[in-house]
Amino acid sequence: MGRNIQTLDDLLEDIKLIIWDLDETFWGGTLTEGGIDYINKNHILIMQLAQRGIMSSICSKNNQDDVEQVLKEKGLWDYFVFSSINWEPKGVRVGKIISSIQLRPDSILFIDDNRGNLEEVLFTNTGINVALPNIIDDIAAHARFCGKEDSKLSRLEQYKILEQKQSQFAEAAGDNIAFLSQSDIRVYIEYDIEKHIKRAVELINRTNQLNFTKQRLPEDPDVAADELLELIRLNFITAALIRVQDKFGDYGFSGIYIMKRLGNRQYLLHFTFSCRILNMHVEQFVYDFIGRPNLKVVGEVVSDVFDDHQKIDWIKCDHISALDQKEKTAQKNFDAIYARGGCDLASLIHYFALNSDKQITEFNGIRDGQTIRIDHSNFLVYALKGMTQDQKDIAARLGYAEEDFETQLLDVEKGASLVLLSFWADADIPVYYHPKTGLEIPYWRPGMHSRNIIANRDLDENIATTDIIRQQLEYLRENFQYNGLLSSAQVQCLKNYNDIFSHIHKRVDNIVLLLANERGPKSRDESTNNERHPHHVALNKIIRKAAANFPKIKVIDVDTIIGGSDQLRDLNHFNRIVYHRIYTKIIDELGSS
Secondary structure (H helix, E strand, C coil), rough: CCEEEEEEEHCCCCCCCCEEEEEEEEEEEEHHCEEEEEEEHHHHHHHHHHCCCCEEEEEECCCHHHHHHHHHHHHHHHHHHCEEEEEHHHHHHHHHHHHCCCCCHEEEEECCCHHHHHHHHHHHHCCCCCHHHHHHHCCCCCCCCCCCCCCCCCHHHHHHHHHHHHHHHHEEEEEEEEEEEECCCEEEEEHHHHHHHHHHHHHHCCCCCCECCCCCCCCHHHHHHHHHHHCCCCEEEEEEEEEEEEEEEEEEEEEEEEEEEEECCCCCCEECCCHCCCCCCCCHHHHHHCCCEEECCCCCCCCCCCCCCCCCCCCCEHHHHCCCCCCCCCCCCEEEEEEEEEEEHHHHHHHHHHHCCCCEEEECCCCCCCCCCCEEEEEHHHHHCCCCCHHHHHHHHCCCCCCHHCCCCCCCEEEEEEEEEEHHHHHHHCCCCCCCCCCCECCCCCCCCCCCCCCHHHHHHHCCCCCCHHHHHHHHHCCCCCEHHHHCCHHHHHHHHHHHHHHHHCEEEEEEECCCCCHHHHHHHHHCCCCCCCCCCCCCHHHHHHHCCCCCEEEEEEHCCCCHHHHHEEEECCCCHHHHHHHHHHHHHHCCC
C-alpha cells in the first residue's frame, strides 16, 4: 500500500510528480456545475515546481475539452504532462500515468478532496503518496519539493516529448518496432568527454535503471571529475558520450561508455544511460556499435544488451561534429578497414567504427609470456611472400607459430577498403639472421629493448625467467647472428616496405601509414631541447622514401598531432584524445583525396 499523508513531514522521499484533482482541489467549485473559482496561487505553484524540475499531471473526472479550454486560456495547459481527464475510476488511470511517466510511485503525490478517490488510488497503486488539498499551501517551502534548478524547463520539455511519443506509439497500434522505425532516432558520438566532464560524472553517479556497471565516482563533483579525467586520458582507454535525438526532440547526452583494453580485448568499466531514452534500444545499439565488448552487469537493469535477436536497424549514427555542420556532408565509409600494427593502431581502430561495419585487425599477442611483435615489418613480408618449411621450423624454436606469419591483408577486397599500417617496432626491435635458411627474424624481450641479446649475457638474470626463455636464448646464440636495428640495416627495411607496398598498392584504394613519434615528453617540455629519437627519425625517413613511389599511400606524421608533454605517457603511448585527433586527421586526409 501507499501512504495517506496528513502533513508533508510524512513523506519518505523527495517528490518528482504531483497528480492533481481539479474540482475543489486545484480550483474551487465544480466545472460541470456552472462555474469555478480559479486559485491563482496554485497556478503560480505549478510554474514554480516546473522550474525546480518537479512535474504536474491531472487526474480529474471532467470533460477533456472544457478543462483544456480553461487551462489554455490561463496559459497553464502546457505545464501538465500525461493528464487523464474523463469519467472513469481514478485508481487505474493514476496507474497509467505512473507507467507513462516512468517514475517510482514513492516519488509521486496524488492530491484529491474526495477521500474515496484517495483510498481507491492507494489500493490500486502500491507505494504512492496521497493527500487532501489542505497540504497544498505548505508545498512550495517544504524540503521534499526543493527539486533541482531548471529555469529553462528542460525536464518539462523532456516529459512533453515523452508524452508525444507515447501518443504516437498508441496510434501505431502498440507496434513498438514500427513506431521506433519511423521516429528517426539518431545517435551522435562525442569522444571529447573533457568538454562535458560534469555531465559524464552525472551519468555515472546518478543513473540506475540503465546503469549496467554501477561503478560510482566520489560524491564530491570536483573530486569525481578529477578521477574521471585521470582515467580517460590513459592510452589504453576508449570512451565516448552518447547524444540522442529523434523527430520528437533532443535528449542531450544520454549515455557514456568507458572501455579498458587488455591485450586485444576490450572490457567495459562504465556503461550507463539515462532513463529518458528507455525503450528506444539505444543502449543495445551502442553495445553492438562498440563491438560487444566484455561486460559484467552489476545489479538489476531494465534492458538486456546481450539479446541479439532483434537487429537495431532504425538508429542512425554519426560523429558529434555532424550536428554543427550547416551543410551535411556524406560520412566517409569503407567496405572494410584493415589494421596491422602495435598498440598505436589498437588504440586508434575503435574510432573507425563510424566508417565501416567490417574491421579486420592484426595486432600483437602474447604466448607463453612472450610478446609476439607482429608489428615488425619482417612478419608481414613473410606473410605476403611466404617462407620455407625449414624457416618455419627454425622460427618455432624461438617461440613463433605459423599463424604469426599469416595475414588477412591478401583477402582484402579490391576497391573501397582502407588499410592502416604502422611499423614502429622496426625502430626498436633488432633482427637476427639464420645463415643456413636465410631466415631474418626479430626477437625481443622486455628489458632488452634494442640491445643485442647474443652479446649481452649480463641481462639474462632479468630476462631468462623460465626454462622456455633460457632455451630460446641459447638456440638464438648458437644459430643466429645479430643484424641490428634499421639504423644499421636501412637497405633491408627499405626493401621490406617496397615489397609490402607493391603487394597492396594495386588492390586497395586507401592506404595509410603512421609515422613514429620522434619527440618524447622531455623534449616537448623544454623549449631548448628539441632532441628527437634517432631510431624513429631513421624509420620515418625510410618510410617516407618508400611511400613516395606509391601515390595511393598517405603518410600521417603523428609528431605534429601531439601537443605538449602532458599528452604523452611516453614516446610511444599517448593520451586517449590524441588517438582521436589522429583518426580525425586520417579521415580529413582521405576526404581531401
